[in-house]
Amino acid sequence: MFDRRLVMSVLASLALTLPIPSFAQTYPQKPITLVVPYAPGGATDIIGRVVAEEMSNSLGQRMVVENRAGAGGSVGAAAVARAQPDGYTLLLxxxxxxxxxxxxxxxPGFDLKKDLIPIGLAGNVGLALVVHPSVPAKTVPELVALIKASPDSYSYASSGQGSPQHLSGELFNIKAGTRMPVVQYRGSGPAMTDMVAGQVKLMFDTIPAVLQHVKAGSLRAIATTGLEPSPFMPEAPTAISQGLAGFEVSSWFGLLAPAGTPQAIVDKLNVELNKALRSSKVKEALALQGVDPKPSTPAEAVKRIDSEITKWGDLIRAAGLKAE
Structure with a gap:
């Protein structure tokens, strides 16, 4: 039976044994397609375009963003997994x-660990736990006590089945010992509208999405979900620091290539990606989206992906979740 991954691996190994790796020295010789697996305008798209522009300047060839939305990001990821492993089709x-x-x-149409290889991390976006001002709790312990005392009075809003916002609520239930039901919305916007109106009482969402409402007083931030306080919402303590042990959620982003891409090209792209993430122009642009740049090695990106797959797989099984 034809095994594409085996053939690509053999070809990549042969390429690496060439006495003069001219393919890496001359790469790139044409524009690079950067697939963003979501519609234009979202955080992933904006990160992709900012990074692509900076890397284009450094590589000497255009990195062209192509949006391929669908199935929660799986359509675009699967397309890149099937692409030629030559460094000219990448995935944000x-x-x-x-x-x-x-x-x-x-x-899902692809295997994140077998069909794609990380070039490096791009950064992460922190989440925050926010409540409507009518909720009297101001800390995580106070909120947990309220929910347990009146379980029928509290549910949490989600921006969609299987989203990090949804899974944050499920993780909260497990860590806090609560049983809040989820109210699913088709996106963060509709969920936020009902949150501000008081139709639902609490929600996990990205810090950029909630920040303006917190500043306006229409929502109250109870906690952020990182290991450390967020530079974008420093006044809100982490959930971990308030006694919710092991509660850590961030939306991570990274640059990936099809499996079999020559290591020399991966390494070259990693250098250029990290250079872009350290530039003041990119830092300023990403800060507007609440993105904390995280330059890394490919090995560090592999470790992060392994950690994310294990963490969310365990939670999905523990919560008994299934795709719609």
């Missing part, structure tokens, strides 16, 4: 969402 992966899809979708 939403690593947390793609890791969730691996455990939630029966047939």
């Amino acid at each position: 992966g939403a690593l947390t969402s793609h890791s969730i899809n691996m455990g939630l979708q029966a047939k």
Whole structure:
């Protein structure tokens, strides 16, 4: 039986044994397609375009963003997994969402660990736990006590089945020992509208999405979900620091290539990606989206992906979640 991954691996190994790796020295010789697996305008798209522009300047060839939305990011990821492993088709992966899809979708169309190889991390976006001002709790312990005392009075809003926002609520239930039901919305926008109106009382969402409402007083931030306080919402303590041990959620992003891409090209792209992430122009642009740049090695990106797949797979099984 034809095994594409085996053939690509053999070809890549042969390429690496060439006495003069001219393919890496001359790469790139034509424009590079960067697939963003979501519609234009979202965080992943904006990150992709900012990074692509900076890397284009450094590589000497255009990095052209192509949006391929669908199936929670799986359509675009599957397309890149099937592409030629020559460095000319790359993926701006939403690593947390793609890791969730691996455990939630029966047939995501790709294997994040076998069909794609990380070039490096791009950064992460922190989440925050926010409540409507009518909720009297101001800390995580106070909120947990309220929910347990009146379980029928609290549910949480989600921006969609299987989203990091949804899984944050499920993780909260497990860590806090609560049983809040989820109210699913088709996107963060509609969920936020009902949150501000008081139709639902609490929600996990990205810090950029909630920040303006917190500043306006229409929502109250109870906690952020990172290991450390967020530079974008420093006044909100982490959930972990408030006693919710092991509660850590961030939306991670990274650059990936099809399996079999020569290591010399991966290494070259990693250098250029990290250079872009350290530039003041890119830092300023990403800060507007609440993105904390995280330059890394390919090995560090592999470790992060492994961690995300394990974490969300365990949670999905523990919560008994299934794709719609």
